[in-house]
Each structure stands twice: as C-alpha cells, then as structure tokens.
Amino acid sequence: MYIVLTVSWAFFSGPSQYISLASSAFFGLGIYISAILGKMLFLPVLIAVAGFISFLLALLVGLSSLRLRGMYFTIFTFGLSELIRHSVLWWEVNKTGTVGRWVIGVDPQVVYYVMLIIVLMTLSVAYIIKRSKFGLALRSIGASEEAADHIGINVNAVKIVTFAISTFFMGATGAIMATRWTYIDPSIAFNPLFSFMPPLMAIFGGISHIYGQILGAAILTLLADLLLTKFPYYYMLLYGIILVVVVLYLPGGIIGLEKVRRWWKGGSVK
Amino acid sequence: MVILEGKEVKKYFGGLAAVSQVDFCINQGEIVGMIGPNGAGKTTLFNLISGALVPTSGKITFKSQNITGLKPHQICRKGMARTFQLVKLFGDMTVLENILLGSLFGTSTGMSESSAKRESVELLEFVGLSAMEGVLCQELTIANQKRLEVARALATKPELLLLDEVMAGLNPTEVAQATELIRKIRDKGITVFMIEHVMKAIMDISDRIIVLHYGEKIAEGTPEEITANKTVIEVYLGT
Numbered sequence: 001m002y003i004v005l006t007v008s009w010a011f012f013s014g015p016s017q018y019i020s021l022a023s024s025a026f027f028g029l030g031i032y033i034s035a036i037l038g039k040m041l042f043l044p045v046l047i048a049v050a051g052f053i054s055f056l057l058a059l060l061v062g063l064s065s066l067r068l069r070g071m072y073f074t075i076f077t078f079g080l081s082e083l084i085r086h087s088v089l090w091w092e093v094n095k096t097g098t099v100g101r102w103v104i105g106v107d108p109q110v111v112y113y114v115m116l117i118i119v120l121m122t123l124s125v126a127y128i129i130k131r132s133k134f135g136l137a138l139r140s141i142g143a144s145e146e147a148a149d150h151i152g153i154n155v156n157a158v159k160i161v162t163f164a165i166s167t168f169f170m171g172a173t174g175a176i177m178a179t180r181w182t183y184i185d186p187s188i189a190f191n192p193l194f195s196f197m198p199p200l201m202a203i204f205g206g207i208s209h210i211y212g213q214i215l216g217a218a219i220l221t222l223l224a225d226l227l228l229t230k231f232p233y234y235y236m237l238l239y240g241i242i243l244v245v246v247v248l249y250l251p252g253g254i255i256g257l258e259k260v261r262r263w264w265k266g267g268s269v270k
Numbered sequence: 271m272v273i274l275e276g277k278e279v280k281k282y283f284g285g286l287a288a289v290s291q292v293d294f295c296i297n298q299g300e301i302v303g304m305i306g307p308n309g310a311g312k313t314t315l316f317n318l319i320s321g322a323l324v325p326t327s328g329k330i331t332f333k334s335q336n337i338t339g340l341k342p343h344q345i346c347r348k349g350m351a352r353t354f355q356l357v358k359l360f361g362d363m364t365v366l367e368n369i370l371l372g373s374l375f376g377t378s379t380g381m382s383e384s385s386a387k388r389e390s391v392e393l394l395e396f397v398g399l400s401a402m403e404g405v406l407c408q409e410l411t412i413a414n415q416k417r418l419e420v421a422r423a424l425a426t427k428p429e430l431l432l433l434d435e436v437m438a439g440l441n442p443t444e445v446a447q448a449t450e451l452i453r454k455i456r457d458k459g460i461t462v463f464m465i466e467h468v469m470k471a472i473m474d475i476s477d478r479i480i481v482l483h484y485g486e487k488i489a490e491g492t493p494e495e496i497t498a499n500k501t502v503i504e505v506y507l508g509t
Binding site for chain 2: 133136137139140143144146147148149150151152153154155
C-alpha cells in the first residue's frame with residue numbers, strides 16, 4: 001500500500017519539486033467512495049471509479065493550486081486534506097448522524113492480489129512517465145519553471161495532468177484498503193500520516209529512483225510494524241530518530257549508499 | 271519586412287513605470303541591440319515580449335499576429351526564443367537533455383524523439399559543445415552555460431531570438447567567440463534582438479541600436495548615430 005502511495009507521490013513531486021501533502025485527501029476519498037458505493041459496484045469497477053474521481057478532483061485542485069510555488073503549494077495541499085477531512089466529518093455528524101461507516105469486507109487474498117495489481121500498474125506508469133519526454137519536462141519544471149515555459153513547455157498542463165494521474169492510484173489504493181479495514185471514520189481515512197509518510201519514505205529510500213522509493217516504502221513499513229510490536233511505547237520516538245539520522249547523513253537516501261546500489265545491480269558495477 | 275513590433279508598450283510595477291510608451295520595430299534578418307543603464311527596463315521589455323510579463327497597456331505583434339497576453343510557451347511555439355540574464359538551465363540534466371527539451375516541446379510542429387535527438391546533436395556542434403554532450407550542465411563554465419542556453423533556444427527553431435546579456439561575465443576571447451556565434455545565427459536567417467553591456471561587441475555587431483533610460487526610449491539608430499547622440503552621451507557619462 002505504501003509503495004503505491006510513495007511511488008505515485010514521487011513521480012509527480014520528485015522531479016517537479018512540488019511537494020504535495022494531499023495524499024491523504026485522495027486516499028481518504030478512495031476509502032469513502034468504497035464505503036458508499038461498495039454495496040452497489042463490482043470490485044474492479046469500484047476501484048476504477050475511486051481512482052477516476054480522485055483524478056477529477058485533482059484536476060480541479062491542480063487548476064487552482066499549481067500556480068502556487070514551493071512552500072505555498074505544500075501548505076495549500078495540506079490545508080486541502082484537512083478541509084476535506086473536516087467537511088466529511090461535518091457531513092457525517094450533521095447529515096447521516098454517525099461518525100463511522102462499515103465497509104463490505106472482501107476476502108484478504110483478493111485484497112492482496114488487487115493491491116499487487118495496483119502496485120504493478122503504478123510502477124509501470126511511474127516508469128513510463130520517467131522515461132518519456134513528459135518525465136524530462138517535469139524535471140525541467142523542477143529545475144527552472146520559467147525556462148521550461150520559455151522553451152515551449154505548457155507547464156501548467158504537464159503539472160496538472162501528472163498530479164491527477166498520481167492521485168488516481170492514491171484513490172484506487174484507498175478504495176481497496178477500505179475493504180480490509182471494514183470500519184472507517186474521517187480521522188482514519190484522512191489521517192495526515194498518509195500525507196507525511198510518502199515524502200518521508202521517498203526521501204528515506206532515495207527520491208531520484210523508483211527502486212529507491214520502493215525500498216524506502218518497504219523498509220519503513222516493516223520498521224514501523226517491528227517497532228510497534230517490540231517497543232509500543234517508544235515506537236514513534238525511535239521512528240523519528242531513525243528518520244532524522246537518514247535525512248542528515250544520507251541525503252541521497254538508502255540508495256545513496258554506493259554499496260547498496262551495487263548490491264541492487266547484482267554486483268555488475270566495477 | 272517587420273517581424274516584431276511594439277506599440278506604446280507600458281508596464282507599471284505598482285506606481286513605478288518600468289517601461290513606458292516604448293515603440294519598437296525589428297526587421298527580419300537584422301541584429302538589433304538594446305542598451306541602457308542598469309534599471310532602464312531592458313529586461314522588463316524582454317519579459318513583456320516573451321510573455322513572462324503581461325504589459326499594462328500597449329500592443330506587441332509578432333509576424334503580424336497580436337501576441338500581447340499570450341503565455342511564454344505559446345509565444346515560443348510561434349517562433350520566438352530567448353535566453354536569460356541569469357542563466358536558467360536545468361542544472362541536474364545533461365547538456366544534451368537541455369537542448370532536447372527545446373526540440374521536443376518548443377517547435378511549432380512538434381518532432382519525433384529521434385529527429386529531436388538528431389537536431390540536438392547538430393546544434394551542439396553548431397555552438398561548439400559537442401564534447402560536453404553527456405556532462406551535467408551545472409558543471410559547465412559560465413561561458414559554456416551561456417552557449418548552451420543559446421543552443422536550447424535555437425532548438426525551438428525560432429525566427430526571432432532574444433538574447434539577454436549573453437556576453438556578461440565573459441573574458442575577451444569568449445566575447446569574440448560569442449560575437450562570432452551571433453553572426454552565425456544571423457546567417458542562418460534568424461533575427462536577433464539583444465541586450466548587452468559590452469559596448470564594443472554590441473557596436474560591432476548590431477545593425478541598429480535602441481537606447482532605453484528610465485523605461486523610455488531615448489534614442490534609436492545605427493551604432494555610429496548612437497555613439498554621436500548627445501542624449502546618450504549625457505546618460506552614460508553625465509553632463
């Protein structure tokens with residue numbers, strides 16, 4: 001799950017340097033779509049719908065927000081997630097009268113395979129974007145947006161579309177994860193942690209390569225589970241310390257370590 | 271034939287008139303220089319032409335089309351390219367990738383990746399950077415960065431090229447090379463409009479010169495006329 005969130009976050013935010021903290025908004029949206037429409041729709045359709053609605057919302061958000069730069073964009077996206085969370089909460093309390101919802105459960109094995117398919121789709125899309133001229137255009141936006149504009153790149157279109165594609169996967173992931181959790185409420189679905197973890201994991205693993213992002217997501221997820229079970233009281237503390245150390249001493253992430261990189265390439269490097 | 275024309279172009283920043291009531295006109299195939307003291311509004315005028323800024327009032331036409339208020343990428347695809355006073359390259363990309371982006375996105379018709387690559391390699395040769403193809407451009411010397419920026423602009427196949435102080439910070443040999451390069455660009459049939467502080471170079475190379483001072487055009491003419499112009503001498507040397 002975190003692999004999808006991280007990789008889909010990183011294929012937009014990594015090269016373009018637009019740090020988004022809105023992952024939880026789209027993830028939560030997926031969860032809620034799953035909760036509301038879960039009874040009516042066949043699972044793959046449901047997931048596609050969740051992804052698609054996220055995509056549309058992201059287009060709208062993108063149109064209004066991607067002119068903001070740097071810090072402002074980050075704060076905006078964070079505000080957006082909170083806004084959606086509180087709107088949903090307000091709606092549930094005032095209109096439906098309950099805070100939580102039940103989601104129709106699905107066989108865990110099905111969840112696993114669906115998740116796997118989404119992971120593979122995310123990875124292939126991330127790879128295709130990275131290799132295509134749009135990936136190059138995104139990087140140029142990150143390096144100098146003004147220059148990119150002046151050599152004929154429609155910077156807003158490139159940003160908005162990539163942002164929207166990345167949220168498709170976040171929404172889809174939310175939809176499938178909801179079926180595993182069975183009970184949801186706004187603070188679970190729109191947990192800000194889902195916004196903070198992808199950037200952290202990407203940085204931890206190495207933001208510039210897809211395998212770094214995967215590695216970061218995998219290691220941090222395992223680490224979180226391990227710490228949570230072994231040291232339930234110090235879990236967040238230890239977690240925080242590890243992150244600080246990585247950011248300070250391994251700016252390139254885990255894959256910044258030459259040894260790990262060599263190991264990854266199967267020792268083929270001289 | 272007139273390729274670029276500005277009519278009463280005006281730009282206010284708050285109450286300050288950075289460019290006021292400037293008329294200008296560039297003919298196809300010319301090299302036109304623009305000079306003026308710091309803060310005269312030269313770069314602002316370039317920004318208005320290239321679409322980075324929108325004029326407060328006035329009209330700019332390019333190839334007889336009104337381009338006032340268009341976005342930079344639209345203007346670029348119409349056949350105008352520029353460089354920046356402070357070089358704006360994509361630092362973590364290779365020299366080739368920088369040019370490739372111009373070919374891929376900036377041309378009016380679009381281009382397949384293979385022909386864009388071929389074009390880029392040719393352009394590298396044209397500006398004399400072939401040996402640097404795979405180097406990250408943040409590692410280039412300032413002279414080479416400026417050359418690369420020119421090449422990236424050329425990659426969009428412009429008919430008009432705006433050069434904002436390409437010679438600033440170069441040593442005399444490099445200035446001579448840059449002058450040579452600009453002549454070669456003109457010989458390809460590309461019109462050049464350039465801002466420059468290196469007086470000797472701009473006087474040598476320009477067909478015509480426009481002088482800005484406090485946002486206003488105070489003189490225009492051939493290099494000989496400009497060097498003899500009284501107002502210009504006053505502005506530069508004081509009375």
